[in-house]
Amino acid sequence: MTDYSDELANDPAFVQSLRLEDVLKAYDGRRGCMCGCNGRYYVRPETKAQASEKRGYPYTAAEVDAVEVARILDALKADSRTRIQDGSILFIEDRQPGERNLVVYLLKERPA
Ligand SMILES: [Zn+2]
Numbered sequence: 001m002t003d004y005s006d007e008l009a010n011d012p013a014f015v016q017s018l019r020l021e022d023v024l025k026a027y028d029g030r031r032g033c034m035c036g037c038n039g040r041y042y043v044r045p046e047t048k049a050q051a052s053e054k055r056g057y058p059y060t061a062a063e064v065d066a067v068e069v070a071r072i073l074d075a076l077k078a079d080s081r082t083r084i085q086d087g088s089i090l091f092i093e094d095r096q097p098g099e100r101n102l103v104v105y106l107l108k109e110r111p112a
Pocket of ligand 1: 038
């Protein structure tokens with residue numbers, strides 16, 4: 001297992017090495033508030049329990065969608081503006097008006 005250190009922040013090779021298995025949850029929404037009013041969060045079946053515990057209430061069946069999580073991760077990996085924040089959040093920096101907020105939250109410890 002690997003710890004996400006600050007040294008990994010903004011390392012393009014690290015971003016490219018990320019896999020679906022490294023993701024806790026993902027978000028896709030319009031710019032602005034990220035409480036869920038502007039978009040949606042998605043979790044993988046394997047992370048539903050952990051993500052629900054963190055959020056404080058359960059993710060619904062409609063929010064358990066590994067295909068959406070993979071789509072968001074792939075979009076971030078394909079964008080050179082993707083940055084890492086706080087060691088576990090992947091997002092696109094300097095989004096332009098009209099672009100969507102795409103965010104991936106990584107598991108704190110990387111699966112082997
Ligand atoms: Zn909101």
